[in-house]
Amino acid sequence: xxxxxxxxxxxxxxxxxxxxxxxxxxxxxxxxxxxxxxxxxxxxxxxxxxxxxxxxxxxxxxxxxxxxxxxxxxxxxxxxxxxxxxxxxxxxxxxxxxxxxxxxxxxxxxxxxxxxxxxxxxxxxxxxxxxxxxxxxxx
Amino acid sequence: xxxxxxxxxxxxxxxxxxxxxxxxxxxxxxxxxxxxxxxxxxxxxxxxxxxxxxxxxxxxxxxxxxxxxxxxxxxxxxxxxxxxxxxxxxxxxxxxxxxxxx
Numbered sequence: 001x002x003x004x005x006x007x008x009x010x011x012x013x014x015x016x017x018x019x020x021x022x023x024x025x026x027x028x029x030x031x032x033x034x035x036x037x038x039x040x041x042x043x044x045x046x047x048x049x050x051x052x053x054x055x056x057x058x059x060x061x062x063x064x065x066x067x068x069x070x071x072x073x074x075x076x077x078x079x080x081x082x083x084x085x086x087x088x089x090x091x092x093x094x095x096x097x098x099x100x101x102x103x104x105x106x107x108x109x110x111x112x113x114x115x116x117x118x119x120x121x122x123x124x125x126x127x128x129x130x131x132x133x134x135x136x137x138x139x
Numbered sequence: 140x141x142x143x144x145x146x147x148x149x150x151x152x153x154x155x156x157x158x159x160x161x162x163x164x165x166x167x168x169x170x171x172x173x174x175x176x177x178x179x180x181x182x183x184x185x186x187x188x189x190x191x192x193x194x195x196x197x198x199x200x201x202x203x204x205x206x207x208x209x210x211x212x213x214x215x216x217x218x219x220x221x222x223x224x225x226x227x228x229x230x231x232x233x234x235x236x237x238x239x240x241x
Contacts, residue, residue: 004172004237007222011170013231017162020237021154021179073161080149089145096147129147131154135161 001060009069009138018070018136020061024077025054027130029102031090033115034083035123042115042125043108049100061134073135084125087116093127148178148239155183158236167233172222173240177203180238181212190215191232193225 008018029045065072084090090112094101104112112125148154158164166188174180174192176199184190192215194200203217 004222007225008170008172008235008237011225011230011232012235013233016231016233016235018235018237019158019161021157021239022237023239076157076160078153078157080153082145082147084145093145093147096145129149131149131157133154133157133161 001057002063005060005064005136006069009064012138014138016138017073018138020057020134020136021131022057023050023054024130024132025051025058027077027079029130030128031104031108031112032126032128033112033119033123034126035120038120039126040115042112043104045102045108046105047100047102050102053100061136065136068139070136071139073137075132075134077130077132079128079130082127082129084127087113087125090125090127151182154179154238158183162234164234168231169234169236170230170232171236171238173238174203174217175199175238177206177215177217180215180217181206181210184212184215187214191218192216193218193220193222195219195221 005018012018031042031045033040033042064070082093084093155164164183165186169187169190171180171190171192174194175196177192180190180192180203192203197219200217200219207215207217
């Protein structure tokens, strides 16, 4: 990753900007059931293997700043939400994600199914994801 | 709260708005690393001067080229490859974008 960042920097003009978009390392994806103004949290998904990759990416960004290849222009974290119609779509949704994929904690999927059976008509499953954007300027 | 085609990515325009907090892409020469099927590329490319979008995954680049053939965006140059092996006369670029590629 450090090598890739250095290479990209080599293709930038002076003053050019490198932008990194990636999932947020500590804001884990979460599942809730929403209906009208009601929002009932169900589970926070786990993805330990991927968090290692995200930590490595953060370290790489810090390293190219420390070595002077870039200056940090800023960071911006944001959440976004995806709505699913039923529990079976959660499985499909998770399969869309490149491995290593997030997974439910023990008992989490069963809890979703149980809560869904008692959810009001018109309820939806809300998946909250997060990302972070870093801007690095080439000196 | 409409449920549309399933995607694990943000809705259209979400990422470009965040990028614009750091740098405007308008009339810029952009290098996108890890473009995948061009999902994000097609969102900002109409405002950019030119885009070189690379990804090491052939099916993804093939899909991007198919979409480009369907919808235009002639200022995007999709290429199979990685930043480590990129040979690009015509640099430098104004912006290098690592889009969900670690």
